[in-house]
Amino acid sequence: MSTALFSTDALYEAVxxxxxxARAAVSDLAPLLRFRxxxxxxxxxxxxxxxxxxxxxxxxxxxxMPAYFPEGDQRRTDVLSLLPAGLFGVLIIxxxxxxASGGGRExxxxxxxxxxxxxxxxxxxxxxxxxxxxIAWLLQSWAMLGAVAYVGGxxxxxxxxxxxxxxxLITATAIAQVVGWGVEWLRRGPGGLWLTxxxxxxxxxxxxxxxxxxxxxxxxxxxxxxNVAVASLQAVSGPSVLxxxxxLVLVLVLFLAVTGGALVARGVSRRPARDVVRLExxxxxxxxxxxxxxxxxxxxxxVGIWRSVxxxxxxxxxxxxxxxxxxxxxxxxxxLTILPGLVASGGALLFGVNSWCLDGRGALWRDSLPVxxxxxxxxRVLVLVEVLLxxxxxxxxxxxxxxxxxxxxxxxxxxxxxxxVVLQVVSASMRWSVRxxxxxxxxxxxxxxxxxxxxxxxxxxxxxxxxTVGIFFSVLAHFSWEWSVLCAVPFAMFSAYRLVxxxxxxxxxxxxxxxxxxxxx
Amino acid sequence: MSPxxxxxxALHVRFGQVDAVRGISFTVEPGAATALLGRxxxxxxxxxxxxxGVIPPTDGLVAVAGxxxxxxxxxxxxxxxxxxxxxxxxxxxxxxxxxQLAARLRRLTDWEDRARELLERFDLGAASHRVTAxxxxxxxxxxxxxxxxxxxxxxxxxxxxxxxVDPLGVEATMDVVADARARGAAVLVSxxxxxLAVEVCQDAIVLRGxxxxxxxxxxxxTGERGAGVYRSLLD
Numbered sequence: 001m002s003t004a005l006f007s008t009d010a011l012y013e014a015v016x017x018x019x020x021x022a023r024a025a026v027s028d029l030a031p032l033l034r035f036r037x038x039x040x041x042x043x044x045x046x047x048x049x050x051x052x053x054x055x056x057x058x059x060x061x062x063x064x065m066p067a068y069f070p071e072g073d074q075r076r077t078d079v080l081s082l083l084p085a086g087l088f089g090v091l092i093i094x095x096x097x098x099x100a101s102g103g104g105r106e107x108x109x110x111x112x113x114x115x116x117x118x119x120x121x122x123x124x125x126x127x128x129x130x131x132x133x134x135i136a137w138l139l140q141s142w143a144m145l146g147a148v149a150y151v152g153g154x155x156x157x158x159x160x161x162x163x164x165x166x167x168x169l170i171t172a173t174a175i176a177q178v179v180g181w182g183v184e185w186l187r188r189g190p191g192g193l194w195l196t197x198x199x200x201x202x203x204x205x206x207x208x209x210x211x212x213x214x215x216x217x218x219x220x221x222x223x224x225x226x227n228v229a230v231a232s233l234q235a236v237s238g239p240s241v242l243x244x245x246x247x248l249v250l251v252l253v254l255f256l257a258v259t260g261g262a263l264v265a266r267g268v269s270r271r272p273a274r275d276v277v278r279l280e281x282x283x284x285x286x287x288x289x290x291x292x293x294x295x296x297x298x299x300x301x302x303v304g305i306w307r308s309v310x311x312x313x314x315x316x317x318x319x320x321x322x323x324x325x326x327x328x329x330x331x332x333x334x335x336l337t338i339l340p341g342l343v344a345s346g347g348a349l350l351f352g353v354n355s356w357c358l359d360g361r362g363a364l365w366r367d368s369l370p371v372x373x374x375x376x377x378x379x380r381v382l383v384l385v386e387v388l389l390x391x392x393x394x395x396x397x398x399x400x401x402x403x404x405x406x407x408x409x410x411x412x413x414x415x416x417x418x419x420x421v422v423l424q425v426v427s428a429s430m431r432w433s434v435r436x437x438x439x440x441x442x443x444x445x446x447x448x449x450x451x452x453x454x455x456x457x458x459x460x461x462x463x464x465x466x467x468t469v470g471i472f473f474s475v476l477a478h479f480s481w482e483w484s485v486l487c488a489v490p491f492a493m494f495s496a497y498r499l500v501x502x503x504x505x506x507x508x509x510x511x512x513x514x515x516x517x518x519x520x521x
Numbered sequence: 522m523s524p525x526x527x528x529x530x531a532l533h534v535r536f537g538q539v540d541a542v543r544g545i546s547f548t549v550e551p552g553a554a555t556a557l558l559g560r561x562x563x564x565x566x567x568x569x570x571x572x573x574g575v576i577p578p579t580d581g582l583v584a585v586a587g588x589x590x591x592x593x594x595x596x597x598x599x600x601x602x603x604x605x606x607x608x609x610x611x612x613x614x615x616x617x618x619x620x621q622l623a624a625r626l627r628r629l630t631d632w633e634d635r636a637r638e639l640l641e642r643f644d645l646g647a648a649s650h651r652v653t654a655x656x657x658x659x660x661x662x663x664x665x666x667x668x669x670x671x672x673x674x675x676x677x678x679x680x681x682x683x684x685x686v687d688p689l690g691v692e693a694t695m696d697v698v699a700d701a702r703a704r705g706a707a708v709l710v711s712x713x714x715x716x717l718a719v720e721v722c723q724d725a726i727v728l729r730g731x732x733x734x735x736x737x738x739x740x741x742x743t744g745e746r747g748a749g750v751y752r753s754l755l756d
Contacts, residue, residue, distance in 0.1 A: 279652065280655035361609060365603065
């Protein structure tokens with residue numbers, strides 16, 4: 001038998017094996033999705049169906065309604081010029097999200113998945129399916145579809161235009177997934193932590209240079225997404241050669257990204273999560289015993305956050321990324337009022353919306369300690385406020401570097417807005433934490449504090465309320481500082497009132513036992 | 522005869538439509554150790570959680586050293602030490618930080634030497650400043666027993682303390698129970714391991730479907746004859 005023939009046979013065999021594996025991975029997705037769906041009980045099931053229907057409805061509306069908006073040539077030109085940058089922005093945000101979450105969200109939580117033979121390919125495909133269940137992804141997608149509809153106008157060709165944009169959104173998500181797995185593979189390798197930190201620093205430096213040299217926006221405008229935008233808009237008046245070429249390239253890239261992602265995911269699964277292992281076996285020298293009960297409780301609550309790899313990483317990204325985006329976009333002080341809501345909501349979505357899960361299985365023991373439950377509640381609230389304020393301050397300070405010196409009114413508006421949205425977010429988070437606890441193991445950077453659909457609901461509500469407050473204070477930034485402070489008082493008092501009310505619910509032993517038993521299970 | 526330290530009368534615990542505990546009654550005297558035995562879902566852990574003040578009783582009376590659990594939960598929590606059946610440790614805190622929190626909230630002074638002695642006895646001295654998330658199951662169980670016992674509670678509640686614990690850990694747990702009994706504390710041990718339960722306790726209560734089906738001296742459940750008795754009570 002010749003070596004050549006043997007090699008060909010081996011190649012066929014390997015390809016056949018991979019093909020069988022890929023088919024098995026795809027067919028495993030359906031039962032896993034059914035399993036996750038079966039976890040929805042009682043009122044959750046109709047709510048989930050309603051949520052999905054709502055998302056679909058908003059998507060259709062976003063892709064169609066703006067086509068009928070009143071004419072305005074200058075505005076349309078502005079939106080058109082921003083379209084390539086916006087499409088490229090989708091890719092950048094998706095990459096950051098996938099890299100920060102260690103390769104994307106899990107279709108099935110790690111502690112539940114150990115009982116099933118889930119292949120890395122299934123895991124990869126599951127993460128791809130989970131990616132759109134994220135308010136940031138949805139908002140960007142709606143914005144892009146809306147922009148194309150607005151610029152393209154109402155015509156039968158709009159369907160083809162939007163089809164290309166949807167193809168780009170899927171392709172960008174798949175590319176981001178490969179990069180996310182790649183970063184995780186690097187992070188888990190020898191010296192990976194320093195390598196990824198170095199890589200991130202280098203990226204930040206390049207970004208800073210591009211911004212300082214005013215090359216960032218032109219780069220976005222001339223990105224490969226320029227062709228996607230042009231091809232998409234050409235389709236409004238009928239099929240074009242460019243459309244066909246771009247669609248073909250996107251399908252090819254999508255195929256490569258999906259298959260490549262599966263290969264890198266396999267590589268990741270063979271490497272232990274070094275940073276998680278390092279932190280879980282880390283030692284911490286004892287400090288003096290805290291002077292008061294509240295400080296003792298807060299110390300324990302703090303370690304639950306700062307010694308968790310995914311929470312530290314997530315808070316780090318939140319404290320830096322919005323600030324960098326603000327620098328890149330040269331945001332003025334009156335627009336910085338949008339940032340606190342973004343950071344506070346993001347921080348709460350890391351763990352705050354299910355904050356009792358930080359105690360994990362220690363919740364039962366903690367609840368057996370002789371301490372007023374209201375004090376335990378107060379400690380959790382204070383730590384949450386503290387963490388979100390620190391992250392918010394980080395991003396605002398960063399964003400302010402290019403915004404120049406603020407007026408008293410602008411400074412007061414940003415500071416008041418930060419306090420208001422942090423209290424607002426903490427109040428909502430604590431309410432949800434008590435009302436709907438989930439048993440979640442937040443050791444994995446891919447874990448979320450609640451099931452994906454619930455997270456979409458939480459993030460939508462937080463985004464809506466904090467953005468509204470941000471816009472309100474953005475207007476107040478143009479008035480004297482007293483107005484912002486005065487307007488912040490009723491907002492803060494309302495959140496405080498709701499916190500006190502939730503604290504009383506938590507103090508009820510029946511409610512508390514349900515929360516504790518759930519998060520400890 | 523001293524009044525009982527633990528008094529449970531007609532305890533009922535209901536979760537939605539499920540009756541987890543249906544009318545259990547028993548007492549535990551000072552210096553006595555009672556084992557709660559039964560199959561999974563018999564109501565052992567729920568009873569222990571009620572006594573620890575973690576789950577409120579739906580109906581019935583639960584008193585610890587004369588304090589009604591329903592009206593004076595904090596006093597009961599001060600008097601008890603609880604090792605839960607699952608986990609029991611805050612994942613990212615170290616054993617020493619657990620002990621500091623408990624010492625602070627229980628108003629303990631000069632507790633460090635006893636804490637160190639217990640950590641050494643349970644072979645956790647070297648891991649006392651290590652994050653517990655990386656602990657093995659057995660290490661976690663041993664640490665939970667330390668947390669339940671180190672403040673020398675008047676009522677020691679150990680739920681599955683021997684589960685997955687090595688022989689040295691079992692021995693140390695037995696010493697802790699013996700120490701507690703010697704200083705007049707009441708001990709309740711919930712376990713699936715009948716042989717260990719009868720070795721460490723002098724009374725046993727067998728639960729089935731949330732109700733007590735037998736209360737008998739632990740020695741009646743030793744050996745092969747005891748195994749037969751226990752087996753017959755489970756069906």
